[in-house]
Amino acid sequence: MQFVTMEPKDETPFMLWGLDPVFSAFARLYIRDILQMTESTQVPGIYFYNSHPIYKVDVLGTVVYKRERDDFFCYGVDDSTGVINCLCWKNDLLKETSVPGGTRQTGGAQGGFDPLVEMRKLQRARQSLCCVEIGELLRVRGPVKTSRQQREISASVFYKVDDPVMAAQIAWMMEVPELYRQCYDRPLQLQSNNTSDASVSSISKATNIIRDFLNQKSVAKFRPYEVQDLLQPLILSQPPATSGDQEPVAGPSGCQQLRQLLKEALKTLQDEGLIYRKVKSQDEVYSVTVQDKELVIAVKDVIRQDSKREKCKSN
CATH class of the missing domain: 1.10.10.980 (CST, Suppressor of Cdc13 homolog, complex subunit STN1, N-terminal domain)
Structure with missing residues (x-):
């Protein structure tokens, strides 16, 4: 995929980016727009949507493919406008396959408190939120990156969303269009100091x-x-x-x-x-x-x- 870069004269000067509230927030954009954003010529890794400088986003979608490595997961997230690759790094709990000393049995059979057993329960609960299967709902927040000519999200936060009655998806579909109308689709306008x-x-x-x-x-x-x-x-x-x-x-x-x-x-x-x-x-x-x-x-x-x-x- 070929990405378009903005002309320097069309960009807002980087010293003024902090005046745009979108720059400091996780922008809830459609994946289609994330894939089509133009990259800044002033600062690599910063992208523009309708003159708004953006470097971190917040997406919600269905997992359509999954790849697992020793240190990270690769999830393909689809929000019905496009599919983007999400690089989700594993933390130390997810990397551990077993708890040290896990084969030792102490007091569990007699009904006493076994910290090793409880640690395994906590670890399984954590893994259940981070290990997402194809067809499940995933929310990802993080900066946008371009790797091997492909746009992707390097997740700082990611978790599975349990949404049996689609309440989270309906709320998302109602909120995001309003953000577009009130913020994203309105060009950045910097008022003069006098005004x-x-x-x-x-x-x-x-x-x-x-x-x-x-x-x-x-x-x-x-x-x-x-x-x-x-x-x-x-x-x-x-x-x-x-x-x-x-x-x-x-x-x-x-x-x-x-x-x-x-x-x-x-x-x-x-x-x-x-x-x-x-x-x-x-x-x-x-x-x-x-x-x-x-x-x-x-x-x-x-x-x-x-x-x-x-x-x-x-x-």
């Missing part, structure tokens, strides 16, 4: 406005619409978006921008632990942590009970 800094600045300002309001008014509970108007000046002060030739560009309306800004600010405050929601319902009610007396009492009770434990007592 990013302006967005972060607006969220920071909105967060501070809501925080100051909650502190000054000693608010215990509130709903989003009660603080939404406080952020209105931030939307009015933003300049209109323009393109390269300084012409106005269509974008979200003021109301949409206000709702999105409020959503981001509330999420930031939740991450900081300043506010939280007791019940997830359509009626969004946020509680202020420092004003929730029930929460303070519950936390004190937990600390009081934990401090009575032996590990917390001073010697």
